[in-house]
Amino acid sequence: MTAAERIEELRREINRHNHNYYVLNAPEISDRDFDMLLKELEALEKEHPEFADPLSPTQRVGSDLVQGFESAEHIHPMLSLSNTYSIGEVDEWFGRVSQGLGGEEFDVVGEMKFDGTSISLIYEDGRLVRAVTRGDGVRGDVVTANVKTIKSIPLQLQGEGWPRFFEIRGEILMPWKEFERLNREREFNEEPLFANPRNAAAGTLKTLDTREVARRGLDAYFYYLIGPELPADNHFDNMMAARRWGFKVSDIMTRLHSLEEVDSFISHWDVRRKELPVATDGLVFKVNSLRQQLNLGFTAKSPRWAIAYKFAAERALTKLRFVSFEVGRMGIVTPVANLEPVLLSGTVVKRASLHNEDIIRSLDIHEGDMLYVEKGGEIIPKITGVDQSGRRPGALPVEFVSHCPACGAPLVRVEGEAAWQCPDKFGCPPQIAGRVEHFVGRKMMNIDGVGEETAQLFMNAGLVRNIADLYDLTMADMMRLPGFGERSARKVLDSLEASKTVPFDRVVYALSIPFVGDTVAKKITRAFPSIDLLMQASAAELAATKDIGPRIADSVIEYFANPANRSIVERLRAAGLQMEAVVADDARQTDLLAGKSVVISGTFTRHSRDEYKELIERNGGKNVGSISKKTDFVLAGDNMGPSKRDKATSLGIPLVDEDTFLKMIGE
Ligand code: IVH
Numbered sequence: 001m002t003a004a005e006r007i008e009e010l011r012r013e014i015n016r017h018n019h020n021y022y023v024l025n026a027p028e029i030s031d032r033d034f035d036m037l038l039k040e041l042e043a044l045e046k047e048h049p050e051f052a053d054p055l056s057p058t059q060r061v062g063s064d065l066v067q068g069f070e071s072a073e074h075i076h077p078m079l080s081l082s083n084t085y086s087i088g089e090v091d092e093w094f095g096r097v098s099q100g101l102g103g104e105e106f107d108v109v110g111e112m113k114f115d116g117t118s119i120s121l122i123y124e125d126g127r128l129v130r131a132v133t134r135g136d137g138v139r140g141d142v143v144t145a146n147v148k149t150i151k152s153i154p155l156q157l158q159g160e161g162w163p164r165f166f167e168i169r170g171e172i173l174m175p176w177k178e179f180e181r182l183n184r185e186r187e188f189n190e191e192p193l194f195a196n197p198r199n200a201a202a203g204t205l206k207t208l209d210t211r212e213v214a215r216r217g218l219d220a221y222f223y224y225l226i227g228p229e230l231p232a233d234n235h236f237d238n239m240m241a242a243r244r245w246g247f248k249v250s251d252i253m254t255r256l257h258s259l260e261e262v263d264s265f266i267s268h269w270d271v272r273r274k275e276l277p278v279a280t281d282g283l284v285f286k287v288n289s290l291r292q293q294l295n296l297g298f299t300a301k302s303p304r305w306a307i308a309y310k311f312a313a314e315r316a317l318t319k320l321r322f323v324s325f326e327v328g329r330m331g332i333v334t335p336v337a338n339l340e341p342v343l344l345s346g347t348v349v350k351r352a353s354l355h356n357e358d359i360i361r362s363l364d365i366h367e368g369d370m371l372y373v374e375k376g377g378e379i380i381p382k383i384t385g386v387d388q389s390g391r392r393p394g395a396l397p398v399e400f401v402s403h404c405p406a407c408g409a410p411l412v413r414v415e416g417e418a419a420w421q422c423p424d425k426f427g428c429p430p431q432i433a434g435r436v437e438h439f440v441g442r443k444m445m446n447i448d449g450v451g452e453e454t455a456q457l458f459m460n461a462g463l464v465r466n467i468a469d470l471y472d473l474t475m476a477d478m479m480r481l482p483g484f485g486e487r488s489a490r491k492v493l494d495s496l497e498a499s500k501t502v503p504f505d506r507v508v509y510a511l512s513i514p515f516v517g518d519t520v521a522k523k524i525t526r527a528f529p530s531i532d533l534l535m536q537a538s539a540a541e542l543a544a545t546k547d548i549g550p551r552i553a554d555s556v557i558e559y560f561a562n563p564a565n566r567s568i569v570e571r572l573r574a575a576g577l578q579m580e581a582v583v584a585d586d587a588r589q590t591d592l593l594a595g596k597s598v599v600i601s602g603t604f605t606r607h608s609r610d611e612y613k614e615l616i617e618r619n620g621g622k623n624v625g626s627i628s629k630k631t632d633f634v635l636a637g638d639n640m641g642p643s644k645r646d647k648a649t650s651l652g653i654p655l656v657d658e659d660t661f662l663k664m665i666g667e
Contacts, residue, residue, distance in 0.1 A: 002320065003044055003047070003048050003051070004051055004267045006044060006659050007041065007044050007045065007051050008447060010037055010041040010044070011041065011053075011056055011057060011156070012067070012156075013037060014034070014037050014038060014057040015057055015154065015156055015158070015246075016154070016158065016276040017029060017034055017037070018057060018151050018152075019152075019154065019158065021034075021151070021625065022151040022152035022219075023152050023246065023247075023248045024489065025269060025334045025580075026624070026625060026626060027623075027624060027625050030617050030622060030623065031613055031614075031617070031623070032614075032617055036661060038057065038058065041056070041057070041058055042058050045058060051074065051606075052233070053262065055127055055128060055155040055156060055410065056155075057155065059148060060148055060149050060151060060155075060214065061105065069141040069142060069143060069206070070141070070142045071135065071139045071140065071141055071142065072132050072139065072140065072141075072142050073138060073139050074120060074132065074135075074137070074138060074139065074140060075122075075167060076119060076167065076226055077137050077138050078118060078134045078135075078137045078169070079137065079298065079301060079302050079303065080137075080301060080302050081113075081284060081302050081303070081306055081307065081308040082299075082301070082302045082306075082307055082308065083282075083307055083308045083309075083310050084307060084308070084310070085305075085309075085310050085312055086311070087263060087266055088185075089307075090262060090263075090266070090285065090307060090309050091259060091262075091263075092408065093285070093307045094137055094259050094262065095107075096285055096304070097254065097296065097304070097305065100295070100296050101292055101295060101296070101591060104292070106287055106288070106289060106292055107234075107236075107256065107257055107287075107288040107289070108169050108257075108262060108285050108286065108287060108288060109235050109236050109239075109253060109254065109255055109256070109285070109286045109287075109288050110252075110253070110254050110256050110261075110262065110265040110269075110283060110284075111223055111250060111253045111254075111283065111284050111285075112249075112250055112252050112269070112273070112276070112280045112281055112283060112284070113251060113280055113281055113282035113283055113284045113308050113309075113310070114170075114171035114221050114222075114223075114278060114279070115171075115173075115196075115197065115198050115252065115278075115279040115280055116171040116172050116173035116174070116197065116198055116201040116202075116220075116278070116279070117171065117172050117198065117201050117202040117205055117359060117417055118133070118134045118169060118170070118171055118172075119131055119132070119133060119134075119143075119147065119169065119170055119171070119172050119205075119220065120132045120133075120134070120140070120167055120169050120492045121147070121153070121166050121167065121168050121169075121170075122165075122166075122167075123157065123162065123165070123166055123167075123168065124164065124165050124620055125164060126156060126157040126162055126245075127155065127156055127157075127188070127626045128144070128147075128148070128153070128154070128155050128156075129144075129175045130142060130144055131143050131144045131146075131147035131148075132181055133205065133206075141206070143205055143206070145206065146204075146205055146210055146213045147172075147205075147212050147411040148210075149210055149213050149214035149218075149403075150172065150218045150220055150548055151220065152219050152220055152248045153220050153247075153248075154245065154246030154247060157245040157246055158244070159244045159245050159246070160244055161231050161241060161244075161245075162231075162241075162245050163227050163229040163230065164229075165227060165228075166225060166226065166227030166229075166230070167222065167225075167226040167227060167289065168222050168223040168224065168225050168226070168242060168247065169222065169225075169226070169231045170220050170221050170222030170223055170224070170247070170248075171220065171221055171223070172201050172205055172218055172219075172220045173197065173201055173218065173219050173221065173278045173279065174197040174200045174201040174204065174216065174217065174218055174219070174278075175197070175217065175219055175277045175278050176197060176277060176278065176602070177217075177277065178216060178217035178218075179194065179196075179197040179200050179279075181199075181217075181256065182194065182200060182216060183351065185517050185519075187461065188517045189330065189515050189517070190328045190329065190330035190331075190332035190419075190514075191417075191419075191484045192356055192417065192418060192419060193353070193355065193356055193380070195382055197278070197279045198279065200216075201218060204216045204218060205215035205218070205434075209549065211547075211549065212549065213252045215547065216246065218366035219248070219278065220248060221248050221249065221250050221278070221545075222239070222242055222247045222248060222249055223239070223249070223250075223284070225238045225239065225241075225242055225254075225357055228230070230290070232629055233289065233290050233291065234255065234288045234289050234290060235286055235287075235288050235289075235290065235293070236255050236288050237421060238290075239253060244583055252269070255288060256285075262285060265283065266283060270284055270311060272450075273311070275641075275642060275643045277641070278626060280311075281310055281311060282308050282309050282311050283306070283308070283309045284306060284308050284309075285306065285307050285308075285309070286305060286306040287306070292305065293305040313374050313375075314344060314374065314375050315344075315350070315372055315373065315374045315384070315386055316343070316344045316372070316373050317342075317370055317371070317372055317373075318339045318340045318341075318342035318349075318370070318371060318643055319339065319340040319369075319370055319371070319390075319596075320337055320338070320339060320365065320367070320368060320369045320371050321338045321339060321340060322367075322372075323335050323336065323338070323340050323360070323365070323398050324336050324338055324405075325401050325405045325522060326402060326405075326430075326657075327402075327405065327406045327422055327428065327430040327431060327434075328419070328430070328434055329430075329431060329435055329437075330431070330433075330434075330512075330514055331404075331421045331422040331423065331425060331431050331436055332414070332419050332420070332421050332434040332595040333401065333404065333405070333411060333419070333421065333422070334353060334355065334356075335353075335354040335355070335356070335357070335359075335360060335398075335400065336351055336352070336353055336354060336646075337351065337353075337354050337365075337369065337371065337383055338351055338354045338664075339351065339352065339373065340477025342373065344373060344374075344375050344381060349373055349375075349381045349387075351382045352373055352380070352382055352383050353380060353382070354383060355418075356417075356418040356419050356420075357400040357420065358418040359418075359419060360398050360400060362382060363386055364386060364397065365383075365386060365397070366386075366391055366395040366396060366397050366398060367392075367395045367396050367397075368391075368392050368395055369386050369387070369390065369391055369395070370386065370387040370389075370390030370391075370394070371383050371386055371387070372384045372385040372386070380665055391584070401420075402421035404424065404428060404436070406422070406428055406430045406431075407422065407424055407427055407428040407429065409422050409423060409424040409428065410423075426466075426564055429459070432459065432465060432466065433455060433456060433459055434512075435466070435467060435512045436455045436458075436459065436464060436466075436467055436470070437452055437455050438510065438512050439470070439510045439511075439512070440455060441469070442605065443506070443518060443605055444502075444506055444508075444509055444510035445499040445506070445507070445510050446495070446498075446499060447470070447492070447496060447499055448491060448494075448495040448498075449488060449491035449494070449495050450470070450492055450495070454488075454492070455573070457481055457482075457484075458470075458473070461480075463477055463478075465663075466564075466568055467510070467511075467568060467572070468567075468568045468571035468572055468575070470496060471496060471571070471572070471575035472594045473492070473496070474494065475489050475492070475493065478492060488497060490499075493656075494581075499577070500575070500576045500578070501578065502577070502578060502580065503578055503581070504525050504529070504530070504578045504579060504580055504582075505518075505521045505522045505525040505526075505581065506518075506521070506522040507532070507572070507577050507578055507579065508524065508525055508531075509521035511559070511565075511568075511569070513555060513556055513559045514559070515551060515552045515555045516552065516555065516556065518608075519608065520547075520548065520552055522608065523546065523547055523548060524542065524545060524548060524552075524556065525581050526548075526581070527545040527548075528542075528545075529568060529580060529581035530579060530580040530581065531573065531579040531580070532579075534556070534560070535560045535566070535569070537556070538553055538557075539553045539557050540553075541559075542556055542557070543588065589618055589619070589620075590618070590619045590620060590665065591619070591620035591623030592620065592664065592665050592666065593620050593665065594620035594621070594622040595618060595620070595621075596616075596620075596622070596632040596633070597621070597622050597624050597625075597630050597631050597632050598616050598621050598622065598623055598624070598631070598632060598633060598634070598635055599625070599626065599627050599631050599633075599634045599635070599648075600623060600626055600634075600635045600637075601634055601635070601636055601637065601640045601641065601644050601646075602605075602636055602637030602638050602639050602640035602641075603637045603638050603639050604637040604638075604658050605637075605638075605658070606658050606659075606662065607658070612635060612658075612661075615665060615667075616635075619665045627644060627647045627648050627653060628651075629651055631648075631651070631653050632653070633653060633654045633655070633656045634648050634653060634654070634655050634656065635656055635658065635661050636648075636655040636656065636657060637657075640655075
């Protein structure tokens with residue numbers, strides 16, 4: 001076989017495995033075997049630059065080269081859908097369609113209305129040539145490089161029968177799980193949170209750093225095929241063909257034959273949508289036959305052959321008591337709306353984040369305003385509007401504070417962002433408290449006896465002013481504190497002692513270096529396996545680490561450049577904390593899990609998901625994507641999705657927690 005042939009073969013194979021994994025959720029080979037194919041292809045492409053192809057699966061990783069966005073005109077304008085919130089209006093639409101078709105019979109396709117950001121893809125000769133955002137409907141931004149990083153989107157089509165040239169439209173989405181992960185990470189870094197997965201997906205797609213896009217786990221569902229030579233004369237069959245070519249087409253898409261079926265589709269999905277892995281904001285109904293679609297045509301804004309039924313957002317109106325300004329661990333000041341308690345989807349809401357100054361301004365919030373609070377499915381309730389009619393005459397607009405509400409330092413604006421920050425890292429009490437609370441946390445140093453209150457007590461008594469002071473605490477010091485007995489003091493000392501065995505990567509995570517969360521800490525400590533190597537690393541060396549961008553690199557440099565931080569690190573070293581990584585024995589292989597097929601679900605504390613995957617494979621097991629009869633057990637973490645849990649229970653598949661699993665493999 002020539003190199004060119006092998007390259008071709010590898011690209012085909014890898015594309016097929018990507019499709020199995022990201023679209024069908026049914027991987028056939030282990031991650032390790034997949035990586036080996038990818039590595040082989042990378043090596044061959046490096047050796048033979050003459051066969052380079054921008055659509056090769058090796059090109060999905062993204063680069064951090066900054067690219068601006070060109071704009072391009074859509075071949076067919078991207079229209080919107082007419083919306084309704086009432087079943088009655090869907091029924092009326094059904095009547096209008098029937099009338100428009102002169103009483104002819106028609107079928108309707110019911111589908112989810114995905115709540116992400118729409119995308120138009122152009123394929124030529126089976127290859128993705130362009131991806132454009134909706135923009136103003138006539139022109140959009142060309143985001144091909146970013147879209148290429150979304151692994152469920154085929155770069156090269158599979159199967160056969162695709163037209164030489166066509167357009168396909170769909171929705172780019174950030175699955176709930178990724179959204180929550182991203183926001184947890186942003187919360188840790190005190191970066192502004194994304195309000196919902198739609199904003200997160202749209203924001204990510206417009207990110208200039210494709211490597212960051214690749215990291216964010218976007219997904220895409222497709223729902224509209226356009227072109228002169230489509231395979232079928234109806235929407236449903238065209239979408240099924242698109243699915244065979246490799247596109248992710250939701251299997252919720254259903255042919256409906258009567259108004260009754262439309263109505264029961266609505267009642268069913270209004271409830272069940274909460275179990276889906278992605279956000280939806282309604283349903284879409286489309287006339288199935290393309291000939292009938294053509295007969296019905298378009299209004300200026302939307303097709304007459306389709307209608308969107310929107311789910312009602314759960315919303316309440318309540319009075320703003322006051323806005324408080326809270327200072328986090330990184331000094332970012334967050335405005336919080338303190339509300340008259342109100343019941344919203346089963347929970348009492350008293351507080352909602354207003355995120356930043358721009359949001360207060362754009363909502364034009366005044367003191368004592370009546371505010372709309374919504375809970376979309378997001379965890380954090382959000383303020384979506386003001387009922388102007390309830391405003392008291394003479395009420396003043398809410399102003400953002402100019403000085404730190406905790407220490408009085410003048411605030412500074414975070415470059416390029418809407419956030420304000422208190423610059424006094426070492427003197428501002430909530431920042432110090434935040435760092436101590438983070439340091440003692442379960443996933444960091446796991447100092448059992450010290451919770452939020454105890455940390456506060458130590459700080460108020462002047463015993464702790466930074467994380468290193470914790471290791472100077474004595475029995476006598478603690479026993480002088482109100483309500484602190486010998487037992488609690490002993491517990492603190494014991495857990496401080498135990499923390500000296502916490503691995504190096506968690507020590508680095510515990511330091512509260514901006515942008516260094518648990519995953520980043522693992523990556524940098526793998527590349528720089530001791531504190532000395534890490535402190536000596538240059539920004540360029542750090543940024544050369546896989547998945548570490550210049551922003552993280554600069555933050556690490558800035559942290560260690562500060563003498564106060566260096567002295568804290570030296571004191572922690574002197575106290576006996578782990579300042580070197582223990583080199584893992586990579587060669588350790590067993591067949592403890594030989595022949596076992598394992599699904600990983602939920603979130604874990606002892607290892608990352610990727611590490612668990614590796615542990616399964618190293619012990620002879622196979623990690624698979626979805627639960628089936630063939631699954632031997634589910635490695636179940638926290639927050640395992642209810643549908644997965646139900647499926648496992650109904651098939652009688654055992655759930656194994658992480659501690660039990662580690663025992664099983666003798667760790
Ligand atoms: S069809 C000409 N189908 O909703 C009609 N749109 O308000 C083309 N959307 O911009 C759109 N799910 O971003 C269609 N199953 C679905 C959809 C869907 C979400 C979005 C899409 C569009 C907007 C229209």
